[in-house]
Amino acid sequence: MNLPQLPVLPDLLLPLARRGTEILSRARDASPDCEALLPATWPQARQQALARVCACSDFVVVQLDRCPWILAELLERKILERSLAPGEIAADLQARLQGCDDEAELMRILRDFRNLHQVRIVWRDLNRQADLIETCRDLSALADSCIDQACQWLYPRLCTLYGTPLGQDGQPQRMVILGMGKLGAFELNLSSDVDLIFAFPQRGETVGASRTLDNQTFFIRLGQRLIKVLDAVTIDGFVFRVDMRLRPYGASGALAFSFAALDEYYREHGRDWERYALIKARVVSGDQQASDALLQMLQPFVYRRYLDFSAIESLREMKRLIQFEVQRKGLAENIKLGGGGIREVEFIAQVFQLIHGGYDPALQQRALLDVLTTLRQHGYLRRSVVAELADGYRFLRYVEHALQAIADRQTHTLPHGEADRARVACMLGCADWTAFCEQLAFWRERIDKHFQRLITKPAVGWSEPGVAEWRALWCENWTETAVLPRLQQAGFRDAESAWQRLCTLRDSAQVRGMQVLGRERLDIFMPCMLLAIAEQSEPDQVLVRVLPLVEGIARRSRYIVLLLENRAALRRLLSLCGASAWIAEQITRFPVLLDELLDAKRLYNPPAAAELAYELNGLLLRLPEDDLEQQMETLRRFKQAHRLRVAVSEIVGTLPLMKVSDYLTWLAEAILEQVLALAWRQLVARYGQPRCSDGSPCDPGFLVLGYGKVGGIELGHESDLDLVFIHNGEPGSETDGIKLIDSAQFFIRLGQRMIHLLSTQTASGRLYEVDMRLRPSGAAGLLVSSMTAYEHYQSRDAWTWEHQALVRARPLSGCPRLAREFLRVRGAVLGRARDLQTLRVDVSEMRARMRANLGTRSTAAGTAGKAFSAQERFDLKHDAGGIVDIEFMVQYAVLAWSHRYPELLRHTDNIRILDGLAQTGLLSGTEVRLLQEAYKAYRIAAHRLSLQKQSGVVSGDRFHDERQAVMRIWRELGLF
CATH class of the missing domain: 1.20.120.330 (Nucleotidyltransferases  domain 2)
Known part of the structure; x- marks a missing residue:
């Protein structure tokens, strides 16, 4: 796969290209030295090279504008347009650090040095003066030099503070730094971070200072200082971002380990993904003898002395998890992780290394292109397959460098802006973005085809390998030291807390007291759930929120079976629990809500107001009229289900805030309508109908007013209801039933009954908290007022704050005639002139x-x-x-x-x-x-x-x- 040496700049980039001329002009004006080194007349080829670099890389423009001496120095030393010899970068940095005695000065020198060589490397890469191998080699050599010489600078100064660390043999100890990933394989990209592991040969203590430290503490402090020197962002930028997560126990592990501790960890706890990571491991700092000993010690863990076909299952699992993340985070355009991306080529090479490398030393290499060549030479892959993989890999790495050259950002995602797309297409030698995308799609399709043939197998159900491992963790008596790395590998930040929670559940009386069938179902379900939790972005949070639900439903195996047989429902459950503590609590309190997770279309699409009322009415019509308990439970389950649907829709973004409040208010109105109807039927059955003010039977002659949030159509998920009840009963009249009561008393009992139906706590919770304090005279007033009394109070006795509350008041349910009368009163009260x-x-x-x-x-x-x-x-x-x-x-x-x-x-x-x-x-x-x-x-x-x-x-x-x-x-x- 050959790229054009001199890509032509499109018209869109010409204004950006002219930035180079402007920078040179300012540089000449600023310094006589620059004027001599950057003459006004340049060779045409160099002018074109500068234009291409300035058009395509904002990073280079910023550096040259900030430090014009960079270009002058590169030209003076004649290193801009030639390849560097091995060791030349290291010698350059060593010379610059002579006489440096201050850590702040060290950081400045390192950053200036990095920026200078980064400009040189980008220049040569974009102008095709260097091929992929040289670019990656120079970047890796730059990182090696900065890491090694910064460590050498820091080490004696820490020895002055804390003494020199000695091993058990009495010899001074030096830190050995393993470069992992692309750094280890000399494949670093233009804006890569560096994956490191810090180690030291032997345990012991420091000597020669008043304050003695054990060796591990000394090297942890050395590592911390080194990370700061390299990683901290200052006014001069940074040197390299440092990632230490590949060390034993990940982010929760110590920063530095002795060789013996590393050996014990990998023998006892090492996982297949760590074998994969260590394939590329290389010592980038440390004395040669200790470095050789460390690598020899690690080799048996990485390369087994037999054909290890279990490795392919591990890589399949890793790829499956990556694919899940790609889908979840929308990374389809990620050229590293997406289908047919860089990672798939790496997986193909490394699966052969892990399977066959133990008995075929030729495969024990770090550089991917070298491994592919060996696979062809030794007959593991056909020549045509290797050629396509190698060419596709080179193309993707060039794309990677193009993306990162623009702004020195660690990105693998294709740009959306027109200018950046033009830059990428230009850097890849394509006429335009469409031509680039066609070429990219071609190579990704070829790579993915070979990957699918070699690595991927059809997805299977709950018997997939990941479940088996989680089943062993749940069902077997694992020690904490054995299980914590697995949890950390799965993404749990606080693995110890997660394990304690799982043990608490497993050993709880609720679980220990289960019948055999229920326990069998739980033991099948838990590994499946843990596998699914590990795929979540925040597994610790999801575990904390979902385990109370599991404990609650452990003896109700219907729900266990529901989730086992509906994997999509389980994933929705975990996703929602991760997104909202409120949702997790609601489902835990009311597991019946799990049924709502079965239908995604229904879950994410709450009905409109008319549909809500129609659905609730239909549910209640199916119940016996005298079964109050069932009616109350139905109302509560209806509210919980629809409130959940609204919350889910809000979380996933299908309902904006105003619509959320609309739906919650419609839900309350539908429920209030049915509660009034239920209370009315119960009271009429007992006392008969009251008389309205015109002498006719009331039906119902009662109005529910909403104040506050419900009146303002602004209900939240936990809002209570501010209500006021008004009736239109005839003064002094009685009901017409067998048991007669005063009409006013009837309406008071009707209001009390409504409050009871709304606020009584049942097994399914309560419908709403009801606040009646906004009624006339507040808590001292009658629970239900006549319209005449209400109007009199609002017109003559109400405080200003009560009129403020009336602004948000509106009819919710009840008599339409009373509703119209209320609106008249409200208009008259609010619409009068005031001082x-x-x-x-x-x-x-x-x-x-x-x-x-x-x-x-x-x-x-x-x-x-x-x-x-x-x-x-x-x-x-x-x-x-x-x-x-x-x-x-x-x-x-x-x-x-x-x-x-x-x-x-x-x-x-x-x-x-x-x-x-x-x-x-x-x-x-x-x-x-x-x-x-x-x-x-x-x-x-x-x-x-x-x-x-x-x-x-x-x-x-x-x-x-x-x-x-x-x-x-x-x-x-x-x-x-």
């Missing part, structure tokens, strides 16, 4: 009391112009500039101006009332948009916190601009 100064005082004083009682101490006051800090807390609802401030402003506006603009009374939700304020010109469009966007942002954050079972309090510096805008508008309205 604005008195209104401002009333609203402001009520808001101040609420802030004092409900807001956080640090931010409730809402000082004008105050800069909120992260150390403070912000209550999204109650603090200054929060939700309630916006609600109060809306309510103030309605009370102040609806006598002139009755259209403000049309709606009860804040967003549409704000629209009305803009349409009438009472608030500017800009102010309204600010308030609406802030209101939505607060509510979105509150919803997300609610789904994670967290309070609606966030860091004080969040929503800074929104809060300031809300407080400003508050003051502009004359409120204080």
Whole structure:
């Protein structure tokens, strides 16, 4: 696979190419030395090379603009346009470090050195002055030099502080650093991090300083200093990102291990993926004798002395997990991990190495292209197959370098921007992006075809190899030291905690007391579930949230069987538990909700208002009219199921915030309609019908008003219901049943019955908490008021804050005639003219009391112009500039101006009332948009916190601009 040596720049990139000329001009003006080394007249070939590099690489442009001496030095030393000899990079760095005595200076020198050689390597790669092998070799040599010489610089200085570490033989110890992955194979890419393992030959202690350390502690501190020197981002950039996760026990393991500890770990706990990783391991720093001893010690673990066909199963499992991540994260365009990508070529080569390498030493190589050549020479693969794999691999590595050359970012994903696509196509010698994509698709298809033939087998069900390993972990008496690496390998960050939780479940009385059949089912299910948990992005979190459910359903094997037989349902369960603590808690409390996971289409598509009411009515019609218990359970299960569907839709993004509140409000309205109907039938069956004010039988002559969130169509997942009950009974009349009671008493009992049906705790929980404190005279008033009494109270006795609450009040269910009457009363009460100064005082004083009682101490006051800090807390609802401030402003506006603009009374939700304020010109469009966007942002954050079972309090510096805008508008309205 040959690439054009001099790709032609498309017109789109010509303006970017001219950046090189501008940089040179500034460099000449800035320094006489640069003017001499960068003459105005350059050879045409060099001018074209500069143009190509500046057009394709922002990284090079930034470096040359920041440090024009880089190009001057590269030209002066004549190393820009020639290959370097082995050891030349190391010698260059060694010379630069002569006389360096300060760690900050060390870091600066290393970064300048890295940037200089990175510019040189990118220049040569993009202009095809170096082939793939040379580019990767120079990058790896650059990393080797920086790692080794930084370690050599740091070591004597730590010895001065802590003494020299001695082994058991009394000899000084030096750190041995293993380079893993592409670094180990001299295949480093343009923006690769370096995978390292730190080791030292023997245990012992330091000598020669007042403070003695054991050798492991010494080398851990040395490793920490080395990582800082290489990895820390300073004004000069970084040297190399350092990844230590391939060490024993991963991120939870010690940073440095003795040779003996490494040997014991790999013999006792080493996994197949670690064999795969160690194939490319190479010592990049350390004395030669100790390095040879370490590699010889590791060899038997990597290369078995027999044909090891189990390796192919391990690689299949690894590939399957990668494919799952590709699908889950949408990485299909990732040229490394996606189908037909770089990783598949590596897997093909390494499966032969792991299977045959123990008895065929020719396969014990690090570089992939060398391994492919050996596979052809030794007859493992046909010549044509090797040729396609090698050419496809080279093409993908060139693409990888092109992607990373643009901005020195470690990316393997194809760009979406037009300019970057033009750059990539140009760097690969293609006429345009379409031609590049065709060539890329060709090579990926060829690679994937060979991979499928050699590695992949058809997916199987619950008998797949991964389940067998998890079954052994669950069912056998594994020690903690044996199981923790497996859990870490599976992605558990806190493997010890995960194992303790599994042991607690396995040893619980609930599980130990199970019958044989149930225990057998659980023992089949747990490995399947653990395998599925390990595929989640946050397995620790999912395990914590799902184990209480497993314990709860352990003896109810119907649910175990449901999840066993419906793998998709299990995956949905785990995904949802990972996404929301609230969902996990709901399913744990009410396992019947597991049935909802069976139908994805239904789960992710909650019905509209009319469908909700129709469905609930149909469910209740199937029940006997006198079976109250079953009716209450049906109502509760209906609410739980649909509330779950709404939460799931919110999490996956199919329902925006406003629609979430709409659905939750529709759900409450459908339930209230049925609860009123049930309570009415029960009371009428017992007492007969009451008489309405016109003397006719009431049917029902009762109205349920919604205030607060339900009235404003803004219900959340855990919202209670602010309700007020109104009746239209005839004063002094009685019911017409066998057992007579006063009509007013009938309606009070009707209200009590509704509250009982809504709030009674049953096995399926309660429907809603009900708050009746907004009724006339509050807790001291009658539970149910007549419309006449309600109108009298609102017109004459209600406080301003009660009129504020009335702004959000609307009929939810009950008598249509009463609903119309209520709207008339509401319009008359809210639409009367008021003294604005008195209104401002009333609203402001009520808001101040609420802030004092409900807001956080640090931010409730809402000082004008105050800069909120992260150390403070912000209550999204109650603090200054929060939700309630916006609600109060809306309510103030309605009370102040609806006598002139009755259209403000049309709606009860804040967003549409704000629209009305803009349409009438009472608030500017800009102010309204600010308030609406802030209101939505607060509510979105509150919803997300609610789904994670967290309070609606966030860091004080969040929503800074929104809060300031809300407080400003508050003051502009004359409120204080």
